Amino acid sequence: MARINSSAELEEFRKDILSERDPNKPCISICAGAGCIASGASEVIAAFNAEIEKQGLKADVNTKGTGCPGFCERGPVVVIYPEEICYLQVKPEDVPEIVSQTIKEKKVVERLLYVDPNTGEKATRESDIPFYKNQERVIIGSNIKIDPKSIDDYLAIGGYSALDKALFQMTPAQVLEEVKKSNLRGRGGAGFPTGSKWEGSRNAPDEIKYVIVNADEGDPGAFMDRAVLEGNPHSVLEGLIIGAYAVGACEGYIYVRQEYPLAVENVNLAIKQAEEYGFLGKNILGSGFDFKVKVHQGAGAFVCGESTALMTALEGRAGEPRPKYIRSNIKGLWNRPSVLNNVETWANVPLIINKGADWFTQLGTESSKGTKIFSLVGKINNTGLVEVPMGMTLRDIIYKIGGGIPGGKKFKAVQTGGPSGGCIPEELLDLEVGFDELTRAGSMMGSGGMIVMDEDTCMVDVARYFLEFLTDESCGKCVPCREGIRQMLRILTNITKGKGKEGDIELLEELAETAKEAALCALGKSAPNPFLSTLKYFRDEYEAHIKEKRCPALSCKELIAFYIDPEKCRGCTTCSRKCPSEAIVGGKGLIHVIDQEKCTKCGTCFEVCPPRFRAVKKISGEPVPDPIPEEARTIVRGSKENE
Amino acid sequence: MSEIILQIDGKEVAAREGMTVLEAAREAGISIPTLCHHEKLEPYGACRLCIVELESRGSTRLVVSCLYPVEKNLVVRTRSEKVDRIRKTILELLLAHAPDAFELQDLAQEYGADRNRFEKEPSFCVHCGLCVRYCAEVKKKYAVGFVDRGTRREISFIPEIASKECWNCKECFPLCPTEALQAAFVLTKALAFPPPSSAPAQAE
Numbered sequence: 001m002a003r004i005n006s007s008a009e010l011e012e013f014r015k016d017i018l019s020e021r022d023p024n025k026p027c028i029s030i031c032a033g034a035g036c037i038a039s040g041a042s043e044v045i046a047a048f049n050a051e052i053e054k055q056g057l058k059a060d061v062n063t064k065g066t067g068c069p070g071f072c073e074r075g076p077v078v079v080i081y082p083e084e085i086c087y088l089q090v091k092p093e094d095v096p097e098i099v100s101q102t103i104k105e106k107k108v109v110e111r112l113l114y115v116d117p118n119t120g121e122k123a124t125r126e127s128d129i130p131f132y133k134n135q136e137r138v139i140i141g142s143n144i145k146i147d148p149k150s151i152d153d154y155l156a157i158g159g160y161s162a163l164d165k166a167l168f169q170m171t172p173a174q175v176l177e178e179v180k181k182s183n184l185r186g187r188g189g190a191g192f193p194t195g196s197k198w199e200g201s202r203n204a205p206d207e208i209k210y211v212i213v214n215a216d217e218g219d220p221g222a223f224m225d226r227a228v229l230e231g232n233p234h235s236v237l238e239g240l241i242i243g244a245y246a247v248g249a250c251e252g253y254i255y256v257r258q259e260y261p262l263a264v265e266n267v268n269l270a271i272k273q274a275e276e277y278g279f280l281g282k283n284i285l286g287s288g289f290d291f292k293v294k295v296h297q298g299a300g301a302f303v304c305g306e307s308t309a310l311m312t313a314l315e316g317r318a319g320e321p322r323p324k325y326i327r328s329n330i331k332g333l334w335n336r337p338s339v340l341n342n343v344e345t346w347a348n349v350p351l352i353i354n355k356g357a358d359w360f361t362q363l364g365t366e367s368s369k370g371t372k373i374f375s376l377v378g379k380i381n382n383t384g385l386v387e388v389p390m391g392m393t394l395r396d397i398i399y400k401i402g403g404g405i406p407g408g409k410k411f412k413a414v415q416t417g418g419p420s421g422g423c424i425p426e427e428l429l430d431l432e433v434g435f436d437e438l439t440r441a442g443s444m445m446g447s448g449g450m451i452v453m454d455e456d457t458c459m460v461d462v463a464r465y466f467l468e469f470l471t472d473e474s475c476g477k478c479v480p481c482r483e484g485i486r487q488m489l490r491i492l493t494n495i496t497k498g499k500g501k502e503g504d505i506e507l508l509e510e511l512a513e514t515a516k517e518a519a520l521c522a523l524g525k526s527a528p529n530p531f532l533s534t535l536k537y538f539r540d541e542y543e544a545h546i547k548e549k550r551c552p553a554l555s556c557k558e559l560i561a562f563y564i565d566p567e568k569c570r571g572c573t574t575c576s577r578k579c580p581s582e583a584i585v586g587g588k589g590l591i592h593v594i595d596q597e598k599c600t601k602c603g604t605c606f607e608v609c610p611p612r613f614r615a616v617k618k619i620s621g622e623p624v625p626d627p628i629p630e631e632a633r634t635i636v637r638g639s640k641e642n643e
Numbered sequence: 644m645s646e647i648i649l650q651i652d653g654k655e656v657a658a659r660e661g662m663t664v665l666e667a668a669r670e671a672g673i674s675i676p677t678l679c680h681h682e683k684l685e686p687y688g689a690c691r692l693c694i695v696e697l698e699s700r701g702s703t704r705l706v707v708s709c710l711y712p713v714e715k716n717l718v719v720r721t722r723s724e725k726v727d728r729i730r731k732t733i734l735e736l737l738l739a740h741a742p743d744a745f746e747l748q749d750l751a752q753e754y755g756a757d758r759n760r761f762e763k764e765p766s767f768c769v770h771c772g773l774c775v776r777y778c779a780e781v782k783k784k785y786a787v788g789f790v791d792r793g794t795r796r797e798i799s800f801i802p803e804i805a806s807k808e809c810w811n812c813k814e815c816f817p818l819c820p821t822e823a824l825q826a827a828f829v830l831t832k833a834l835a836f837p838p839p840s841s842a843p844a845q846a847e
Contacts (some may be wrong), residue, residue, distance in 0.1 A: 301792070318789075323688030323710050476770065476789075476796035478689050480729075483736035486794045487761055514732040517705050517725070518691040 003278035005286040008541070010160065017152050026061045026103050027081040029144050030090075033068025033227055034262060035384075036075035040091065044076050047092035051099045061103055063516055064153075067143035067231015070385035071131055074114070079144050086126040090180065117381070117403070133402045136363065136371050139347050142538040143231035145331035148266045151273040154234040160279055162350035166242045167287040170353075175246040176202060179349065181357035183369045186513045188214055188305070188342030189369070189420070189446050190522070191435035197339055200329040201247045204337035209249040211240055212333065212340040214310060215256035215263065218302040219418030220469060224373040225343035227385050229256065229263040232347070234269035237293065239349030241279065244291045247339055251292055255310050268295055281465035287346060302419075302473035306521050307332075307340050321521035322476045342447065344373055357467035361580045364390035368434035372445070376402050378452040388433070395429040398452060409454035412553075413537070417446030419466045419473075420526030422533025423459060425524065442533040444526070459538040460545050464492040466530035474523065480515045481524030497558045502545035505535065521602050550621025557601045560620045564605070566591045566628050568615035571635045575605035575616060589635050593627040649717040650727065651840055664719055665693055666710035675721050676730065676750055678737075678820055679771040680709045684780050687772055689736075692730055692750070696720040705729070727754055735760040737769045741821040744769070767823035774815035774824045784808045787827070798824065800831035 004010050030036075030045050071077050074088035082104055087098065087109065094112060101107045101492055114123040116130065123129045126144070146153035154160070166175050180195030213236060217225040229236060240252050256263055271293050274280040282290045285503050296314055303309045304319040311333045313319035324331075332338025348370060352360050361369050368390040374397065376386050381403030384565050388397060394414055398404065413423040416433075420441030424431065431437055435445045453462065467489040478480045488511050491504050512528030519525045535542060544550045551559040564575070564584075569591045576584035576592055583599040586592030592615075594605070609616040647658045651668050658667035663686065668675050678690035686709045695709045698718040707724070708719070717767055720726070734756035738747055742758050742765065751758060770789075775798060778787050786804040800809065809828065816825055 303792075318792075323686065323707075325706065325711050329779055471794055474793040475737050476791075476793040477772075479733050479736055479770075482794060482796065483739070483771065484732070487736065487739075490762070510728070510732055514729050514736075518694050518707075518733070520688055520691070 001276050003276070005278065005298070007164050007285060010062055010164055011284060013200070014155050014161075017156050017349065021156060024082055028061065028063045028098075029066045029079045030063065030104070031067070031075060031077040031082065032065030032073075033075075033143070033231060034223070035068060035072035036077060037262075037407065038198045039075040039089075041076035043092045044078070044090050047095040048099070051095050052103075055099055055104070057099065057103060060210070064147045066146060068140075068149045068227040068385060069126075069144040070135075070137075070140055070227070070387070071129075071382065072385070073381070073383040077144075078112075084116065084125045084127065086114065086124070086129065088114055103507070110541075125138060126164060126593070131382045131384070131386075131401055131403070134396065135387050137361075139235070139344065139370050140227065140231070140385060140387045142235070143227065143303050146232065148231050148233055149236060149269055151270065151277060154232070158354070159234050159350075160238055162353040163238050163241055163279060164285060166245055166287055166353050166442055167289060172246045172248060175353065178357050179246065179352060182352045182360040183357075183367075183486070184345065184348055184360065185368060185435055186255045186342060187344035187348070187372065187447065189417070189444070191445055194341060194345055197329050197341070197350075198247050200327060201249075201337035201339045204330050206336050208251075208336050209247055210333045210336055210338040211244045211247060211249045211252040212310070212314070212338055213240055213252070213254040213256075213346055214305060214307070214340055214342045215254060215260070215267075216298050216305040216310060217343070217447060218257065218473075219447060219449045220419060221377040221451050222375045222447055223387055224375050224448050226260050226263055227494060228343050228347050228373070230266050233263075233267040234274065235347045235350060236267070236343055237274055238279070239268055239346035240293065241274075241284070241291055242349050243339060243341070244355055245289055245633065249339070250290050252294075253313060253314055253333075254293060254297060255298055257300060257305070259300060264295065264297060271295065301475070303475045303523050306523055309521065310340065311338060318475075320477050323520055344448075365432060366436045367436050368445075372433065372448055373446045374433075374450045376450050376452070378415075378450075379405050379454040379457070380452040381406050391432045391435050393430050394430055396423065397433070397450070398429070402452065405452065405454050407454075409456065409610075411452070412455050412457055413453045413459065413462075413534075415443075415451040415453065415462065415530075416449065417444035417529070418449045418530055419469050420444065421446045421449070422521070422529045422568075423453070423537060424533075425464060425537040442536050443529070454565050456553055456555060458496070458551050458553040459534040459541045460492065460551075461496050461553075461556055463531045463534045464489065464496055464578055467492060469525070470527045474527075478518075478520035478524060480517075480519040481521075481527060482643065484511045484515045484519075485524070485527045488515075488528065492531070495542065495545045496551075496556045498549045500542075501548075502546070504546055505539075505542055508535075538607075544621065548621045552620070554618040555621050556620075560601060560603060560618050561596060561624045562594055562599060562603070562605055563617045563619055563624050564594055565615050565617055566633075568613050569635075570615070572610065572613070574608050574610065578604050578608045580604060584635075589637075591628060591633040591635060593633070596624055647713050647715050649713055649715065649719065651719040652721055658713040660713070662713050662751050664695060664706075664711045664713055664717070667713050668708065668719070668721060669681065673721060675708050676753075677709060678746065678769065681773055681777070681818065684773070684776045686710045687776060690733070690769070690771055692733055694726055694729055696723045696726055731756045739763055740766045741769055741823070742819040746820040766797070767821045767826060769821055769823070770796060770798075771820060773818040773820075774798060777815050777818055782808075782812065782814065784812075787824075798827055800828060802831055805831050 045065050077449050078087040114129045133188045184194040185191040301319045304313045308322035309319045363370050371387050373387045386401050415423045438445050471489050474481045515528050544552050571589045576586045581600045583595045606616045656671040677693045679687045688710045688718040695708045731754040733753050739761040758775045774787050786808045787800045790799045
């Protein structure tokens with residue numbers, strides 16, 4: 001491939017690509033994102049290729065392994081174009097039928113369609129599925145349309161036209177102005193205005209400047225950046241090149257965590273392709289602008305998502321935050337002005353340049369514009385990635401898109417913002433998602449993790465879990481974080497074990513203040529949030545643990561006991577057979593009794609007790625009733641009502 | 644260098660551009676406690692004891708004075724209820740590790756810190772990094788460093804370097820606010836140094 005040397009050549013080349021593509025030729029897009037691969041997408045792709053070969057259709061149909069379209073719960077996801085027929089949970093054995101029916105006969109395979117659990121209605125097209133219908137997928141929507149390993153696919157959907165526009169129709173100052181006007185705010189956590197950040201670097205006097213992609217996504221349960229970088233690496237790269245042009249940088253870095261091998265592979269390939277085509281390197285598209293990009297693999301430290309720690313790590317030193325009161329867009333990497341933005345922020349840039357700031361600001365709330373990708377996980381029916389306009393309510397995200405809570409359980413809280421975020425209770429479900437709205441509620445946007453919790457979740461244990469994560473991930477440099485959150489974790493662990501004391505809450509509050517006010521970096525300063533927000537909304541749970549040694553969610557192992565209600569036990573022996581620690585005494589026709597000494601509280605008996613009996617109870621904060629005497633355990637089969 | 648006038652604890656203080664609040668305060672005879680600070684070393688900002696309150700445009704905020712550069716008309720308070728409370732908590736957290744360190748005990752007295760507030764876990768090292776940084780920045784030997792991270796972080800001599808460099812130096816010992824450094828050295832010595840008297844000259 002020869003380099004593209006001008007705007008005209010780019011459009012000519014794009015036309016060539018499109019002219020070789022028949023929009024009516026069937027194309028089978030199979031999600032090859034991390035989630036679907038885990039559910040067997042690679043085998044499905046292989047099966048499609050084999051079946052198409054076998055049926056002699058190789059010239060008549062294309063297949064494509066694409067990036068993640070978001071509906072991970074129902075993966076592997078297959079979408080067949082041009083009709084946009086969407087099949088879910090496709091297995092290799094479904095493939096011959098899909099090829100013979102849908103590709104050859106143009107018939108829909110009904111059993112693989114989405115069925116609405118409430119109405120029983122089937123949805124044929126991807127966009128008819130409620131999970132997708134209520135989203136606004138301006139960024140992630142392209143994933144299913146392109147093979148992330150093909151730059152031609154990206155060009156076919158208009159890729160690099162924003163770069164072309166920026167380089168040939170706009171000055172760097174105009175690009176900056178457009179981004180400022182869009183009110184784009186950083187998608188990585190703090191929500192700092194992107195345009196202002198760029199402007200600071202642009203105005204800094206240094207000759208050498210850097211632009212950096214933060215792809216060190218490390219929040220438990222978050223995978224938005226992964227999906228974008230794996231599924232559409234060129235969109236991030238295009239944003240980065242445009243940013244470099246606006247700021248005046250000639251070098252860029254992509255800091256990606258090593259735990260994302262597919263993202264590393266795809267982004268490296270994308271860089272190679274972009275260099276070949278002339279989107280990177282010297283004299284980009286003949287514009288005179290030079291820019292090169294390198295990939296840096298992180299070594300698995302959560303703290304390296306913090307901007308100054310990331311830059312320290314890029315410099316080849318241990319990833320610890322830099323203790324300076326100066327912004328890194330003025331003095332960052334190697335003390336040069338450095339613009340660091342998150343993957344999703346960069347991916348927004350080409351859209352803003354192409355469609356304009358006015359288009360962008362139509363989406364969202366007063367202070368938060370555009371869309372945001374959330375990874376919706378936890379106790380939710382439709383696990384996956386969702387992209388919604390800012391300002392959608394939590395309730396709509398969880399119920400309309402997420403499909404609500406599984407198993408008829410009651411919603412309790414949603415944790416947003418990752419380990420530095422907080423838990424939002426049911427009474428605030430009508431909160432509109434936005435940077436400031438979430439912060440006011442005691443949580444934060446963070447990078448977009450959204451963990452839904454139901455009534456079985458203990459909020460003290462949630463705080464304990466996140467502090468355990470942070471204790472593990474703290475770099476250990478400053479005292480309020482290294483020592484403070486370690487002590488917080490110790491106190492919280494004691495509380496969940498029934499060893500909480502009067503005064504623990506106050507001590508936790510004091511340690512939280514110390515970390516919040518005195519820690520060196522954002523990790524430490526926000527580390528108390530999981531505790532503070534759960535205390536704010538669920539103080540009664542803390543008090544129940546400490547004062548009554550009771551876990552209201554019946555979740556903390558050391559505060560609960562399992563007990564078989566003698567009135568309800570029908571002596572079916574299921575529980576005693578399944579108990580892994582042989583803690584249940586009983587026999588056919590005998591009332592079963594749990595030996596509390598032997599019980600490990602694994603919960604197996606609770607799960608296996610037939611629903612028509614429901615004899616096993618979880619109790620907390622009260623003594624276990626004495627077992628009934630052995631001679632009284634024979635079940636008298638007087639009535640058959642329960643059988 | 645232009646002169647910058649700022650206010651520390653109600654007193655007008657003249658400082659030079661590029662100085663930190665801590666340097667300006669100390670020059671004016673105002674004391675701010677520190678553990679990880681040393682004039683010969685780059686500011687580190689790890690112990691956070693030197694935290695002070697800043698007032699600007701009607702709002703207050705906390706910063707660490709060893710890093711914060713002086714600004715014109717800055718209003719600094721080195722003591723306040725909040726500052727004292729945070730210093731007390733920091734000291735209590737450190738006393739769990741090094742309950743008998745003299746420096747900590749003196750400060751504990753001043754700030755009313757209770758050495759028994761948190762469960763004791765004597766490791767002696769308070770991670771001030773003075774030894775690590777002195778060896779790297781002043782001696783340029785890198786014989787002692789931090790290993791691991793977070794709560795598992797500890798100082799460790801690198802035997803290959805320490806066996807050559809430390810024997811005649813030991814300049815880091817008096818910097819240590821606790822006894823931890825010497826203990827780490829003794830351990831390394833026992834494990835890796837040949838005793839000087841009995842060590843035969845090794846042929847290279």
